[in-house]
Amino acid sequence: MSSHSSSPEPSYIEYQGKYKGIFAWILSTDHKRIGMLYLYSIMTFFIIGAVLGLLMKFELIAPGKTVMEPQTYNAFFTLHGILMIFAVVIPGLPAVFGNFLLPIMIGAKDVAFPRLNLFSWYVYVLGIILVVISQFAGEGPPDTGWTFYAPYSFRTAGNMLPAVLGAFVLGFSSILTGLNFIVTMHRMRAPGMGWFKMPLFPWTLYGTAWIQLLATPVVGVTLLMVVAERTLNIGFFDPSLGGDPILYQHLFWIYSHPAVYIMILPAMGAISEIIPTFSRKSIFGYKFMVASTLAIAFVGYFVWGHHMFTSGMSGTALYTFSILTFLVAIPSAIKVFNWISTMHKGSIDMQTPFYWAMAFIFVFMVGGFTGLVLGSLAANVHLHNTHFVVAHFHFIVFGGTGFAFFAAMHYWFPKIYGRMYDTRWANTGLILFFIGFITLYMPMFYLGYMGMPRRYYDYDEVFHGGNIISSMGAWVLIAGVAVIIINLFRSAKHGPKAVADPWGGKTLEWTVPSPPPVENFEEIPTVTKGPYDYSQD
Amino acid sequence: MYSTTGIEASNFVSSFDTAFFSVIGISILLLVGITVLMLYFVFKYNRKKNKVAEHIEGNTKLEIIWTIIPTLLALGMFYFGWAGWHPMKNPPKDGITITTIARMWNFSYLYENGKQSAELVVPVGMPVKLKLISVDVLHSVFIPAFRVKEDIIPGREKIMWFIPQKAGVYDLYCAEYCGLQHSYMSSDLRAIPQEEFDKWYTDTTALASTVDESVPGAAGFVIMKTQGCNACHSSDGSKIIGPSYLGLWGKQHIVVRDGQDVLVTVDSAYIRKSIYEPNAEIVKGYQKGLMQSYDKVISEDDISKIIDYLKTLEE
Numbered sequence: 001m002s003s004h005s006s007s008p009e010p011s012y013i014e015y016q017g018k019y020k021g022i023f024a025w026i027l028s029t030d031h032k033r034i035g036m037l038y039l040y041s042i043m044t045f046f047i048i049g050a051v052l053g054l055l056m057k058f059e060l061i062a063p064g065k066t067v068m069e070p071q072t073y074n075a076f077f078t079l080h081g082i083l084m085i086f087a088v089v090i091p092g093l094p095a096v097f098g099n100f101l102l103p104i105m106i107g108a109k110d111v112a113f114p115r116l117n118l119f120s121w122y123v124y125v126l127g128i129i130l131v132v133i134s135q136f137a138g139e140g141p142p143d144t145g146w147t148f149y150a151p152y153s154f155r156t157a158g159n160m161l162p163a164v165l166g167a168f169v170l171g172f173s174s175i176l177t178g179l180n181f182i183v184t185m186h187r188m189r190a191p192g193m194g195w196f197k198m199p200l201f202p203w204t205l206y207g208t209a210w211i212q213l214l215a216t217p218v219v220g221v222t223l224l225m226v227v228a229e230r231t232l233n234i235g236f237f238d239p240s241l242g243g244d245p246i247l248y249q250h251l252f253w254i255y256s257h258p259a260v261y262i263m264i265l266p267a268m269g270a271i272s273e274i275i276p277t278f279s280r281k282s283i284f285g286y287k288f289m290v291a292s293t294l295a296i297a298f299v300g301y302f303v304w305g306h307h308m309f310t311s312g313m314s315g316t317a318l319y320t321f322s323i324l325t326f327l328v329a330i331p332s333a334i335k336v337f338n339w340i341s342t343m344h345k346g347s348i349d350m351q352t353p354f355y356w357a358m359a360f361i362f363v364f365m366v367g368g369f370t371g372l373v374l375g376s377l378a379a380n381v382h383l384h385n386t387h388f389v390v391a392h393f394h395f396i397v398f399g400g401t402g403f404a405f406f407a408a409m410h411y412w413f414p415k416i417y418g419r420m421y422d423t424r425w426a427n428t429g430l431i432l433f434f435i436g437f438i439t440l441y442m443p444m445f446y447l448g449y450m451g452m453p454r455r456y457y458d459y460d461e462v463f464h465g466g467n468i469i470s471s472m473g474a475w476v477l478i479a480g481v482a483v484i485i486i487n488l489f490r491s492a493k494h495g496p497k498a499v500a501d502p503w504g505g506k507t508l509e510w511t512v513p514s515p516p517p518v519e520n521f522e523e524i525p526t527v528t529k530g531p532y533d534y535s536q537d
Numbered sequence: 538m539y540s541t542t543g544i545e546a547s548n549f550v551s552s553f554d555t556a557f558f559s560v561i562g563i564s565i566l567l568l569v570g571i572t573v574l575m576l577y578f579v580f581k582y583n584r585k586k587n588k589v590a591e592h593i594e595g596n597t598k599l600e601i602i603w604t605i606i607p608t609l610l611a612l613g614m615f616y617f618g619w620a621g622w623h624p625m626k627n628p629p630k631d632g633i634t635i636t637t638i639a640r641m642w643n644f645s646y647l648y649e650n651g652k653q654s655a656e657l658v659v660p661v662g663m664p665v666k667l668k669l670i671s672v673d674v675l676h677s678v679f680i681p682a683f684r685v686k687e688d689i690i691p692g693r694e695k696i697m698w699f700i701p702q703k704a705g706v707y708d709l710y711c712a713e714y715c716g717l718q719h720s721y722m723s724s725d726l727r728a729i730p731q732e733e734f735d736k737w738y739t740d741t742t743a744l745a746s747t748v749d750e751s752v753p754g755a756a757g758f759v760i761m762k763t764q765g766c767n768a769c770h771s772s773d774g775s776k777i778i779g780p781s782y783l784g785l786w787g788k789q790h791i792v793v794r795d796g797q798d799v800l801v802t803v804d805s806a807y808i809r810k811s812i813y814e815p816n817a818e819i820v821k822g823y824q825k826g827l828m829q830s831y832d833k834v835i836s837e838d839d840i841s842k843i844i845d846y847l848k849t850l851e852e
């Protein structure tokens with residue numbers, strides 16, 4: 001390497017390489033630029049998915065037909081689910097913030113395989129293209145729900161195969177990202193950064209990466225079986241060919257339950273970065289935070305059966321799954337206790353990311369507790385497949401991951417763009433978002449308790465009141481999303497310049513300039529202290 | 538043994554309530570407690586008041602406490618859920634068995650004496666066992682007032698059971714997504730006192746008596762309504778899932794048989810075949826595999842009544 005140049009290195013945004021314009025981004029192997037590619041793709045699909053959700057809520061505001069036909073409604077909730085799960089939430093924090101920050105946070109210049117990293121983004125785009133094809137080619141968009149349950153998915157006219165293939169390709173992209181992250185963390189930590197000096201966000205990426213690597217192939221196997229069944233008439237899942245639809249459900253959830261932890265672990269990681277920074281205090285119980293991350297990743301493999309309590313499994317299997325579902329909540333509880341204890345005797349600076357983190361803790365607890373309700377066998381029998389479940393997983397996936405995503409966005413924004421956002425607008429957006437969120441999803445718990453099944457285009461008059469409130473919540477929520485995104489967009493261009501460490505954070509990303517230079521570090525740092533060492537302040 | 542004095546709609550309401558409210562109760566306490574604590578810390582240790590944070594890295598004793606206590610709570614919650622659910626999986630020997638046939642998109646009920654009904658009629662105070670059968674895709678019987686639900690799996694026979702404890706009319710929904718008309722797949726559950734039930738059960742003329750025999754095709758119309766044909770076929774010319782009945786009788790149209798287009802005339806034999814072997818010939822422009830065979834469900838006699846009805850719609 002050459003010796004220090006006198007002028008500072010250009011930032012990753014200004015850097016001029018071989019390619020110009022958009023090619024400088026879509027052909028870049030810089031982990032930061034790739035992270036940004038993911039950010040813009042994910043935001044796009046999030047907005048599409050959210051608009052679909054909004055339209056569904058319009059339909060549900062009154063019984064009978066309101067704005068669309070049942071076929072359209074069924075196609076909407078299918079596409080909403082596929083996009084939100086596979087194109088937004090699963091890649092979510094790892095693909096955006098993991099890519100951008102992981103190498104910097106562990107003191108590396110890039111991920112272990114930068115080209116593979118760019119390739120993963122192309123695989124992601126390919127997956128999206130397949131999903132788009134499934135909407136327009138052939139006999140019409142899929143209408144099976146994102147779960148593609150057999151045997152209905154084999155009978156429907158919609159384009160199942162491209163949709164399932166798309167889901168698999170998207171999953172495959174996340175395997176590659178996961179593999180890249182694991183190797184990066186094993187091989188490229190800065191000198192002195194032992195495993196237990198690694199910040200918690202990388203730790204959660206580590207847990208997540210292993211889940212991606214081990215669970216996603218199951219989707220591939222399932223897909224091959226679906227293809228074999230449709231083309232060769234080998235009966236795996238379709239009873240009319242001698243198959244078993246329950247087998248499909250097992251395979252589906254063996255992947256898709258751990259996928260929930262793919263979504264939530266990095267969210268917890270981001271929150272674990274934000275709380276110490278704004279409390280100006282070490283995270284409480286660092287090692288327990290690490291252990292609980294690994295415990296969630298591990299136990300999360302063994303609870304998939306809780307999606308199938310009414311499908312007809314043996315009794316022993318059912319209560320084993322129930323008991324494990326209760327136990328997997330314990331590590332999450334430990335995290336909540338540690339976050340709260342971190343605030344205790346801290347010196348708390350009330351900034352936007354911290355407000356987001358607080359909101360996260362609240363909605364995540366609601367999601368977690370209602371998860372316990374659903375884990376309870378007798379309660380599950382009544383609540384399964386009702387709006388209670390819809391509310392529960394939106395609290396976890398949108399409430400948990402979504403809030404953490406926006407928390408992370410507001411926390412690392414000055415680092416990513418080198419500019420600050422308007423705090424007043426940011427807080428207004430948060431308040432709208434929070435109120436809208438609660439108004440949208442809280443009534444669904446009640447609707448489910450009253451017995452309104454999910455995936456219902458139409459409903460009885462008893463469910464009308466709850467649906468009106470819920471639909472109105474959606475409008476407030478969308479207004480909040482709009483305020484947040486517009487504010488961030490404007491600030492990325494016109495916001496005041498940000499310093500290297502605007503929040504007083506201690507992890508390595510705050511030691512490099514904002515926005516970071518192409519090579520991240522002029523000189524690879526040597527780590528001597530823990531990641532949240534505020535003892536000198 | 539089976540009390541009829543309980544005020545709850547079914548014998549499973551109280552086990553659900555115990556499981557549900559034990560978890561919800563503890564959860565609300567913890568949710569409120571933790572949230573208040575968080576707000577209190579944020580207020581008390583605000584940087585404006587507390588300039589310097591204390592250096593604390595953790596406390597193993599606390600970690601152990603807040604691992605063990607939630608674990609015990611969770612095991613307690615599990616227990617209530619399990620205790621309430623266990624009897625659901627163990628139907629009693631006595632009681633009546635009703636075969637529940639689910640198809641896209643209706644339920645029909647077949648009683649032990651051969652009586653068929655579109656409405657689930659059950660006696661109060663008697664264990665009712667539903668034998669669940671699906672002829673096409675997954676469905677699920679969900680009776681919110683009774684707090685019971687069981688998925689119906691094609692190719693498997695399953696039993697669900699309950700004791701209705703209060704007379705009344707309740708909703709029964711399909712809770713597993715099954716396609717276009719999923720949200721319309723429901724039926725009424727009517728729980729009536731035993732004597733009334735016995736009368737209803739033994740009265741096999743009940744269906745006939747509601748039909749005005751002098752109106753041509755009326756009986757056929759009732760049969761089709763009971764069987765749920767109307768979920769897919771209209772009588773006014775509009776296309777739902779299958780072709781409309783309007784103008785069907787006597788018309789000539791193209792069907793696909795073994796991949797070949799064939800011109801057929803709609804006559805008795807064709808109608809009969811359409812009902813017993815719907816997938817042998819597919820009307821051009823429609824999808825295979827949606828309509829399932831009604832073999833052994835609809836008698837030859839009923840088919841001729843259906844044909845009488847179709848004749849009234851001849852153009």
Ligand SMILES: [Cu+2]
Nearest residue numbers: 257303304307
């Ligand atoms: Cu799960």
Ligand SMILES: [Cu+2]
Nearest residue numbers: 676711715722
């Ligand atoms: Cu159904």
